Amino acid sequence: MSALDETAAARLGSLADHPDLDRWVQFLPPDRVRVRTGKVELGQGLRTTLTVLAAEELGLAPEQVEVAPAVTDQAPDEGFTAGSRSTMTSGAGVRQACAQVRGVLARRAAARLGVDAAQLQVDGGWVSAPDGRRVDYWSLAAEGPLGPASLEPSPLRPAEARRLVGRPARRVDLPAKLTGQVGAFLADLRLPGLRYARVLRGPRPGSRPVGPMPERIGEAQVIRCGNLLALVAEREGDAQLALETLASQVHFEGGLPWPGTDPADPATMAANEAARYRVEDGVAAPDPPPPLKHQVAERVLRTRYRRGFLLHGSIGPSAACARFDGQHLEVWTHSQGIGPLRQSLADALGLPPDALTVRHHDGPGCYGHNGADDVALDAALVARALPGRPVLVRWTRAQEHRQEPLGPAMAVEISAGLGTDGRIRSWQEDVWTYPHNARPVPAPGASRLLGALDLDPPLPPAGPVPMLHHEAGGHRNATPAYRLGRLQVVEHLVASTPALRTSALRSLGAHLNVVAIEGAMDELAALAGADPLAFRLDHLPDPRARAVLEAAVALAGGLDAPGGLDAPGRGIGFARYENTMAYVACVAEVTVDPRDGRVRAQRLWLAADAGESIDPDGLVNQLEGGAIQATSWTLKEEAHIGPEGPLATDWAGYPILRFSEVPEVQTVLLGQPDQPPLGAGEAACGPVAAALVNATAQATGARFRDLPLQPERVLGGLDALLRGED
Structure with missing residues (x-):
């Protein structure tokens, strides 16, 4: 790639790999725009940054722009939200997508108004001609798909015309979190028919529970998913009480051994x-x-x-929700990579990837690979064993400390x-x-998800791939x-x-x-x-x-x-x-x-x-x-x-x-x-x-x-x- 090509690729960001403009930008009448991205909000304020970039390039107020949570098959697959690259890649992609959409709207308005597109002003939800005639974004967008992006970057709004970029912005995700809005965090998600579950596994990964298991403990049903034991109840407190009872009774054998000497020495x-x-x-x-x-x-x-060794130390333990209707599995997760997670879940469960939908939902901030992906498989296993209703699984503090990958x-x-x-x-x-x-990426015949060792038969752990690339x-x-x-x-x-x-x-x-x-x-x-x-x-x-x-x-x-x-x-x-x-x-x-x-x-x-x-x-x-x-x-x-x-x-x-x-x-x-x-x-x-x-x-x-x-x-x-x- 030439130096010019590298510059163009940097300006396009993720749009270069996902050039379908309709994948990035949707116009929602009467006056709103939805922006989709494959990157996710982890508490770092990314949703606010992308809102500012989209609103700036479209000439809208930030309140008119909604950055939607990432969903597989809807958002562009941008891999993992990691490496401090989200603004550089997804931010550039959103910025350039919106700039190119401005051009699409201008060309459509030019044809409708009979005016050269270069004479039109695109701002504030309107495309305006010099004579005062104008047409709104939403009627122009209704003419048809926005089409593919050009790989020749479009000019951004000049610095002197910017009203939002470079100025402090109000965080779009904080009001719901600060006021305790139900469902603001994944652990508080409320879906119709929701059941709550706690899971129990042995002290060694892949260890097996031995002896007879009760069918119920109090108000909780006991479900065995291979080596994983689940306590499922209508109320979360009942599931927690049942977990504490079962943990004091069950015995585990086998599993992968831990190091015999201090591995940090x-x-x-x-x-x-x-x-x-x-x-x-x-x-x-x-x-x-x-x-x-x-x-x-x-x-x-x-x-x-x-x-x-270090823990990620998320203040809230990892959680996930899953619903299985007998054919299709839907998972709500705070994973940093919903696309790779979908493939890893499909491999572990023996399902085709198109039988899974993975939705990002805000959860505990992590800044690294914590237990979010692992608990997603736990929730999927429990949901598959009890199809028909969604199940919310939340790890305990002790499980989060002991089971998450370590720094x-x-x-x-x-x-x-x-x-x-x-x-x-x-x-x-x-x-x-x-x-x-050790992030969950496809690994034929193996898996990097903790729960894969609990399957019957288990999937062996996939060893980490050496990271040899730049920095x-x-x-x-x-x-x-x-x-x-x-x-x-x-x-x-x-x-x-x-x-x-x-x-x-x-x-x-x-x-x-x-x-x-x-x-x-x-x-x-x-x-x-x-x-x-x-x-x-x-x-x-x-x-x-x-x-x-x-x-x-x-x-x-x-x-x-x-x-x-x-x-x-x-x-x-x-x-x-x-x-x-x-x-x-x-x-x-x-x-x-x-x-x-x-x-x-x-x-x-x-x-x-x-x-x-x-x-x-x-x-x-x-x-x-x-x-x-x-x-x-x-x-x-x-x-x-x-x-x-x-x-x-x-x-x-x-x-x-x-x-x-x-x-x-x-x-x-x-x-x-x-x-x-x-x-x-x-x-x-x-x-x-x-x-x-x-x-x-x-x-x-x-x-x-x-x-x-x-x-x-x-x-x-x-x-x-x-x-x-x-």
């Missing part, structure tokens, strides 16, 4: 290396070269950073050589990681943005037992990779006797990257803070997400209590360049939400794995950041209205985590490299500092 990870790849220009390929020797370096830094444990080792001039001359980076991709999986943001002389990055893919499912969590490998890179940059600056900001700028050629670093430091009023155990420390972190998307820099201020080892994030200052901002308020919300989530990961979160799987079953066992612990966050956007929008939903995670780690080092004089920075680790590090150890 770096030594265990190194011992279980399954493949090794060199990473060049962000792409992983086999046969990495031997490690660099740092022959031209005067001094060499060697450092290692690590994180444990992978990782370890990053960096060795870097400094020249006599204090500049970095060589950089070797090794990333150990479990797979970041994917464990090597996302493993390549530093800095000019480093000789550079070598190696990704080590770690294998485990099939029971240990690891998959996508917000920012994937970028979280720890940025922590390690930015931590090493601070360590190298100290080794060179240089200021951390000046040291970074001296190695950073990209002017937009330099600008966000300088803006974050200016917003914070500088990096200087009084150190010592009782005083705050400040640190900085920077990355361009995937080295192609939004630029984010963060300055963090923390305090460390030397008595109990508690690290408290006090303030975060963010600077971001995400290109053109469609909804500045929504962009700030995404950046600050990612910052707070990264703070929680960095200071508190770790999922421990025992002989029977994840140990935590509640928030006491897996603590997350509390409202009282949320730092004050201040954000500045470096507006670039003449540049394309850049994905920003995951862009803050790495820089914020890195800034917190570096701030903790500045506050204490001790360098903490194992995440999270929980009190016992901090106390151990302070003790080592007093003993003269690093």
Whole structure:
């Protein structure tokens, strides 16, 4: 594809792959427009962004535009809503589809009014001629299908004529959620004849219940679907009570074993290396070269950073609803990919894909592959066993904690050589990681859905496919943005037992990779006797990257803070997400209590360049939400794995950041209205985590490299500092 073709494809977004305009835009008399998209609302405000883009290009008020929830066979199949790409792909597709629809309406009006289309004004629901005659959108749309899109992008409304893009927008999804409207969330969905179900499976995936099973417990019917037990009742409370009773009585045998040693331990990870790849220009390929020797370096830094497994930590447990009429299955889900899920459900159930309709419905936000897809199969199995009425299945908190795929444990080792001039001359980076991709995609003869192991006969688990493409999986943001002389990055893919499912969590490998890179940059600056900001700028050629670093430091009023155990420390972190998307820099201020080892994030200052901002308020919300989530990961979160799987079953066992612990966050956007929008939903995670780690080092004089920075680790590090150890 030529450079011009690449530019055109970026401007068209998903419309290039789905060029049927009628699939994207429908005119609903008397004065509304429905826009369909294959991307879904996960709490990130996407529906609002798409509303703004459509309304702008059609010249309508946002209240006249309805962005419909994604439904298979109705919306364009845009795969997964992931990777911070929704505005870049679906947003571009909606924008361009509406711009092209404007052209269709103008041509139809020109024929009707006998005027050259170039003389017509298309705005406010009307196509108007210079002489004052006009015709409304809806009568023009009624003339017939809108037809296929042109693969030559249409001009968008000029910047000076825009009334909505670039201005804060009211979230279209929040009123129903904030007022407790019934059905706003999937778990509160109410359908005629709805029944409620809880499910029970053993501690090991695929384990079998043994012994006789009662037909009823209280008001709940007991249904066995292979190895899966379901408690179905007219009232949700009755299903929950029956679950608690049955769980205390039933015994399970067999199933997939969990790892025998701590899978998050770096030594265990190194011992279980399954493949090794060199990473060049962000792409992983086999046969990495031997490690660099740092022959031209005067001094060499060697450092290692690590994180444990993470949960997605959705406040609401996963849920799904299903209805089977004997031939057709309908599923309501908060999955991030309704198209791939439909195919995976069809494969597991032995149904043709056209016998399934999958509908997205807002549910708990996840920012990654949590239990939404798995509970959809649970609901489908129960509905198939009891056809005729819809069944709503909701996991319990303990099930969500124990059964969802985990964010992978990782370890990053960096060795870097400094020249006599204090500049970095060589950089070797090794990333150990479990797979970041176990999303449900077609896998002949196997499945990535948890419930597939409960089928009779079971479908074996499909192993994760290595993510080798550009900035994917464990090597996302493993390549530093800095000019480093000789550079070598190696990704080590770690294998485990099939029971240990690891998959996508917000920012994937970028979280720890940025922590390690930015931590090493601070360590190298100290080794060179240089200021951390000046040291970074001296190695950073990209002017937009330099600008966000300088803006974050200016917003914070500088990096200087009084150190010592009782005083705050400040640190900085920077990355361009995937080295192609939004630029984010963060300055963090923390305090460390030397008595109990508690690290408290006090303030975060963010600077971001995400290109053109469609909804500045929504962009700030995404950046600050990612910052707070990264703070929680960095200071508190770790999922421990025992002989029977994840140990935590509640928030006491897996603590997350509390409202009282949320730092004050201040954000500045470096507006670039003449540049394309850049994905920003995951862009803050790495820089914020890195800034917190570096701030903790500045506050204490001790360098903490194992995440999270929980009190016992901090106390151990302070003790080592007093003993003269690093």
